Amino acid sequence: MIELATVTKKYRHTMAMDSVSLTIPDTGVYCLLGRNGAGKTTFMKLIAGHIRSTSGTITIDGVKVSPGRMPDCVSYIESDSVQFNMRVSDLIDTACLLQESFDRDFAKEMTERFELNPRKRFRQLSLGMKTMLTTIISLANNSTVILLDEPTLGLDPIVRDRFNTMLLESYDAHPRVIIVSTHQMDEIAQVTQRLIIIDQGKLLMEAGIDEIDEKAYTLSGPTQEVLPLVSGLNCIGTTQAGGVLAAHIFDQRIAVPEGVSVDRLGLKDFFINIVRRENHA
Amino acid sequence: MNDNQPVFEQVMEIIENGIINKTWQVDELIISTTQISRLYNVNPATAMKAISRLTERGILYKRPGIGMCVAQGALEKISAERRDVFLHQTIDAVLLEARTLGISLQDLIDELTTREGTHSHD
């Protein structure tokens, strides 16, 4: 469906995207993880055809993407994007006119659910509400690829929870590729199916959330007992304190002797270890 | 959800428990993945994985257009598996812990007998 072949995007002095190759073959909710400035927005802008890659090609359903040929099947709205200072309801109506397959009823229902006052003008909305509105407009598009850039930025926990529900409902109603970038990892872990981790413009990992659930864990115990267990396993990081070693593993689960404990490694800690390992390498 | 087991294994246990305590009988529809993910706050993909593992093991089967149902003999299969785990791993762990704490085998047997007695009076 989406294919990136050695895509590079260079700005004057920075490599925003460094020969990334990635295939997204199937529909699903994908989570794009990366630190600030890791290249998440560049990744999305390239797929949406908002910017031109320095080298490499991006194809969606076999059609090459470029700013001159912005794919109709991709819906992307930058998170802090400028909008016409219209009323919320007018913005939705305008988006409905501009887009090919816009689900106006869904958009209206969501504005109600998220308590967005349809009579308020865009500039009167808070940061979180602005983000919510652009997210609703993106999701209401039934196109085959939806890119959401930090949709939970500035949202309180209750609204973030509602957002997760909306995401799942929207996906269930129209299964397609939805790529979400966020820093709220433990929350997105409950809805996403696959993860794309990038750092400093490089692709670090593409994996299913179930793989991480199963294979990411921490072995902790006395150093001399843990160390022999770790050899032969894919260890993504260690923490040592006193004589105790905690080794973070991304590999098959193993049987451990008494005295060594196994803990599931949460998505956030998994991410931290993966990125830290890359930075030390 | 606890923190040491993979979430999908815990979801598998939840479903197995439901079959053991007869919440879902043979050929009955079990809880859907969406319901599981809502109820236990787990990822639908994880819930799906738990169900597909149970299907592979012949505990669940898919009724097209309806959903996942409890397979014939599921209860027996789960009981046998659990029995196996109990007799080996659980008892091993108990014995090991007893040895660490210096509890003799006879004390352990006495304790178990008294317990069983009080339980059967309940």
Next chain:
Amino acid sequence: MPKKAWTIATVNMKNIHAAYIATAVVFLALVSQYVVNAILAAQGMDISTSYMVSVAWAFWLLIPLTAILVPARNFNRIINLGGKRNPFFWGSLMLNAVMAGAVSLVTILIGYVVDPAIVKSGALGGVFVIQDIFGWGAYGPVVAFLQQFAFLFLFGSFVHTLSAAHSKWYGLVADVVIIAIISVFTPIAPLRGALVWFFHTVLFASAPWQILTCLVLGVVIYAINKPLLAAKAI
């Protein structure tokens, strides 16, 4: 595609408040000339030597202001609502044509109906009417409308293209080149001749020749937007 392009044209039309406000202000300023003269006349002063600028000129402002605002301000906002570049290209061309047509229609109506009425009724020396200044009135109002439409279309295309180029370095280069051409050409007689010939052609030449040049040149200049738009980052 034409439907989406037209949608983008109408969305743009609804979102150029600054252009409408500026036009209204200039329009009111021009109207105030009549008021001042009327007051002077009422006080018995002789105003037969005073000339006024037709209020129609105010509407000309709409052309460059629209052409600046649409690529510089509205483009991002339209893309951010899910619009696409290709319909934007055609929609903006449509809007430019519609604006040129509407402005030309209004100003010709004013030039043929309101302005003569004012001249006739008052003691005024006269009014600077658009079609008279450029000699567009020679073949009657319809040709005058077409001539003005063609010129405004060219004007709008030119400003739109320049405005669209301004997100990149070559926009500024284009500015410098245009200023350089005018300032270098003006003092040198043969080159000045070329400039004069150009402005004569797009403004004063015989009707069919002027209309044709303006429309063709307008479309050619507008076509530059295609690569500009393709390179434009959001």
